[in-house]
Amino acid sequence: MSNIHSAFEKGKAFIPFLTCGDPDLETTAACVRACVKNGATLIELGIPFSDPTAEGPVIQGASLRALRGGVTTDKIFDLVRELRRDVTIPLVFMTYANVIFSYGAEKFISTCQRIGIDGLILPDIPYEEKGEFSALCEKYGVDLISMIAPTSENRVAMIAREARGFIYLVSSLGVTGVRQEITTDVGAIVRVIRENSRLPVAVGFGISTPEQAHKMAALSDGAIVGSAIVRLIESYKQDAPRYVGEYVHSMTETLN
Amino acid sequence: MTNGRFGIHGGQYIPETLMNAVIELEEAYNRFKDDPDFNRELTTLFNEYAGRPSRLYYAEKMTKDLGGAKIYLKREDLNHTGAHKINNVLGQALLAKKMGKTRLIAETGAGQHGVATATAAALFGMECVVFMGEEDTRRQALNVYRMRLLGADVIPVTTGTATLKDAVSEAMREWTRRVADTHYCLGSVMGPHPFPTIVRDFQAVISKEIKAQLLEREGRLPDAVLACVGGGSNAIGSFYHFINDPTVRLIGCEAAGRGVDTFETAATVATGKLGIFHGMKSYFCQDKYGQIAPVYSISAGLDYPGIGPEHAWLHDTGRAEYVPVTDDEAVEAFEYLARTEGIIPAIESAHAVAYARKLAPTMDRDKLLVITVSGRGDKDCAAIARYRGEDLHE
Numbered sequence: 001m002s003n004i005h006s007a008f009e010k011g012k013a014f015i016p017f018l019t020c021g022d023p024d025l026e027t028t029a030a031c032v033r034a035c036v037k038n039g040a041t042l043i044e045l046g047i048p049f050s051d052p053t054a055e056g057p058v059i060q061g062a063s064l065r066a067l068r069g070g071v072t073t074d075k076i077f078d079l080v081r082e083l084r085r086d087v088t089i090p091l092v093f094m095t096y097a098n099v100i101f102s103y104g105a106e107k108f109i110s111t112c113q114r115i116g117i118d119g120l121i122l123p124d125i126p127y128e129e130k131g132e133f134s135a136l137c138e139k140y141g142v143d144l145i146s147m148i149a150p151t152s153e154n155r156v157a158m159i160a161r162e163a164r165g166f167i168y169l170v171s172s173l174g175v176t177g178v179r180q181e182i183t184t185d186v187g188a189i190v191r192v193i194r195e196n197s198r199l200p201v202a203v204g205f206g207i208s209t210p211e212q213a214h215k216m217a218a219l220s221d222g223a224i225v226g227s228a229i230v231r232l233i234e235s236y237k238q239d240a241p242r243y244v245g246e247y248v249h250s251m252t253e254t255l256n
Numbered sequence: 257m258t259n260g261r262f263g264i265h266g267g268q269y270i271p272e273t274l275m276n277a278v279i280e281l282e283e284a285y286n287r288f289k290d291d292p293d294f295n296r297e298l299t300t301l302f303n304e305y306a307g308r309p310s311r312l313y314y315a316e317k318m319t320k321d322l323g324g325a326k327i328y329l330k331r332e333d334l335n336h337t338g339a340h341k342i343n344n345v346l347g348q349a350l351l352a353k354k355m356g357k358t359r360l361i362a363e364t365g366a367g368q369h370g371v372a373t374a375t376a377a378a379l380f381g382m383e384c385v386v387f388m389g390e391e392d393t394r395r396q397a398l399n400v401y402r403m404r405l406l407g408a409d410v411i412p413v414t415t416g417t418a419t420l421k422d423a424v425s426e427a428m429r430e431w432t433r434r435v436a437d438t439h440y441c442l443g444s445v446m447g448p449h450p451f452p453t454i455v456r457d458f459q460a461v462i463s464k465e466i467k468a469q470l471l472e473r474e475g476r477l478p479d480a481v482l483a484c485v486g487g488g489s490n491a492i493g494s495f496y497h498f499i500n501d502p503t504v505r506l507i508g509c510e511a512a513g514r515g516v517d518t519f520e521t522a523a524t525v526a527t528g529k530l531g532i533f534h535g536m537k538s539y540f541c542q543d544k545y546g547q548i549a550p551v552y553s554i555s556a557g558l559d560y561p562g563i564g565p566e567h568a569w570l571h572d573t574g575r576a577e578y579v580p581v582t583d584d585e586a587v588e589a590f591e592y593l594a595r596t597e598g599i600i601p602a603i604e605s606a607h608a609v610a611y612a613r614k615l616a617p618t619m620d621r622d623k624l625l626v627i628t629v630s631g632r633g634d635k636d637c638a639a640i641a642r643y644r645g646e647d648l649h650e
Contacts, residue, residue, distance in 0.1 A: 050547040051416060051533065053425045054271045054432070060415055073545050097269055097532040102546025124269045124532070128259060149273040151435060159272070173273060174433035 002143050003090045003118045004042060004165035008200035012255040013041035013166075013222025014213070015202055016229050016248055017094060019062035020045050021071025023237045025079050031233065034245030036087055039252035041222060044121060047076050047095035054123035056177030058227040062234065073103055077115055084116040092119035092145065092165075100133065109136045119143035119165045127159050137164070148193065149173075150184040160196035167193055167201045169220060177227045179206030187219045210254035217255050225251065260449020263572055265565035268448040270535045273432045281439075282450040284355045289457065294354065301346045302461065305379070306336045308343075310462075312469035312626070318596050318616075325479065325619035327612065330466055330628040332490060333601060339631030340459060340490040341372035345441060347458030349376035352439035359383040359438040363427040365392055365420035365486065366557035366604065367399025368631055369443030374408035376441075384408035387426040389419040392556045399635055417550045420486070420560045424534055444487025445564035448535030452565050459493025466626055467497050474624060480505040480615065483628040484607040485578065486522070486558035488567045490630035495576060505577065507615070508567060509607040511553035512580035522551035524563040525571050525578035533561075538568040554583040554643065557604040557631075585610040587643055590633060602631030603640065 016035045020028050035043055048063035100108045120142060137144040143165025148156055150173055171182045186203055193201050203216040204224030213223035232247060233240040260266045268278060288294040302308040311331040319327045332340035360377045364370030370386035377384030386403050390412040393400050403410050416422040431440045445452045470478055481498060483491035485508035498504040510523040521527055524539050531540040533548060541549035541561040553559045570576035586603055589610035594600045601609055612627045641648035
């Protein structure tokens with residue numbers, strides 16, 4: 001069982017997402033620690049990409065601010081090395097294929113192993129294209145997380161059977177961002193996943209309130225929140241860690 | 257297993273949300289592409305509505321002036337809506353209709369593909385939304401009006417560099433939002449499989465006609481075929497039926513902007529490297545960390561940081577050559593063709609004309625050179641006037 005899988009053993013998971021380098025890497029580090037302190041199960045660290053086609057305006061904006069601030073893949077590796085002095089919960093990178101490809105997939109993924117990154121989430125790598133990265137992920141013990149969408153239908157079983165770490169269930173059509181309501185029959189998709197995989201399932205996209213998180217986690221094994229946290233950081237900048245901590249606390253308290 | 261590869265290029269690098277949509281599209285295309293009824297309908301649309309076959313015009317004055325190869329112009333500018341874009345759009349719109357889709361979305365750079373999509377949507381009674389970089393809506397205001405006149409919603413895209421690449425990203429995002437009734441009518445030979453193949457097949461009518469027309473006129477194949485390349489749809493259309501004729505040089509003319517040694521360029525083969533973006537593996541202008549570069553060209557239609565995967569492969573194999581052409585050279589060619597032949601080409605097409613002006617004089621007089629004039633230049637007149645320092649606004 002991978003670190004990621006075992007992290008889900010402790011109850012419903014809460015998974016926050018942070019864009020590395022927005023507004024700066026010091027604030028990102030402080031936000032990570034605030035998330036850990038307030039009970040996050042694992043953390044998604046976004047390596048910003050110039051043209052993130054699966055993101056809504058909030059995370060697009062954070063990505064561009066971070067890149068303008070001069071953040072790079074190497075600086076984010078340094079951030080993780082620094083975090084790993086005291087942060088022990090699983091950390092996964094969320095980024096786009098070109099960031100890894102241009103760095104050299106093997107160099108990138110072996111570095112992940114060395115610095116203590118447990119998994120990768122790549123929204124532009126569907127099942128059909130994963131081979132290019134999954135073999136290297138196996139080699140270096142990094143979980144390549146699979147995503148399942150409301151439109152996956154007949155593909156759910158196939159994806160679930162080959163998944164690693166946890167399964168990222170996309171709650172809604174469209175891109176990342178806060179939604180009033182989630183209308184997908186998440187429970188029905190989770191049932192098909194369960195028939196095909198023993199991995200934990202976490203639901204993401206559109207979740208911002210404790211009520212939504214509670215509802216989604218009740219149907220699965222946990223909730224992922226990105227845009228709502230990134231928006232707090234956009235508002236409070238260097239003061240954000242305190243607010244992010246409070247927010248994560250409110251979410252983890254509701255979940256367990 | 258990966259689908260739709262041209263050598264190492266191509267593939268389907270898209271969110272899971274869209275996978276069933278591209279699979280459904282591929283299945284529908286495979287079902288209809290050899291269907292006699294579908295092809296009869298499409299041929300009727302090409303001939304009766306778009307005005308095909310387009311002329312292959314002997315540019316006698318240009319030939320004499322340059323003093324080398326005999327020059328023919330493939331007049332895609334004479335198509336309905338004024339560019340080659342209509343070929344692909346009629347094909348995709350007909351396919352979308354057969355698939356039961358009621359809504360077309362598209363990206364556009366110069367506006368030619370957006371106008372063509374809005375036109376087809378009007379003709380087929382479909383809803384239409386076009387994404388266009390805000391910067392381009394300013395450069396091509398007349399085309400924005402045209403699209404609205406045709407009943408389309410034009411959404412200015414303000415993210416990123418507010419140009420073609422951002423319009424593609426936004427159209428992809430919109431497709432993930434609403435996929436059941438919507439077909440993404442991609443405008444070039446790019447994006448995830450099956451788009452590069454579908455768009456190529458619909459544009460291949462260009463080279464099919466060139467071949468037949470030239471055989472009739474000259475009794476032989478051309479020695480060189482030139483076309484401008486952004487994503488590369490008119491170029492692949494112009495090259496396709498000559499790929500297996502090794503004596504025909506295939507030359508794609510990229511937008512070098514202010515020069516390939518500056519950052520203000522869109523010449524992907526000259527300055528890019530292998531990457532994964534917008535659903536495909538191909539060459540892209542990018543920095544060392546894989547961040548996509550903010551490219552530049554005077555031509556909104558060539559202002560794209562990538563190139564279609566089949567072109568990347570034709571480059572790898574050496575079957576086609578790709579050459580950079582600067583803004584200055586393109587503007588001179590724009591004016592040259594207007595004065596010499598009385599034909600105002602799109603500034604995109606002027607990139608191919610510019611390279612022909614260099615190449616033709618180096619070729620013997622018994623050689624044949626074909627330039628695809630992919631579109632007409634009315635849309636560019638105000639911008640070129642401003643480039644020349646005239647205070648002209650539409």
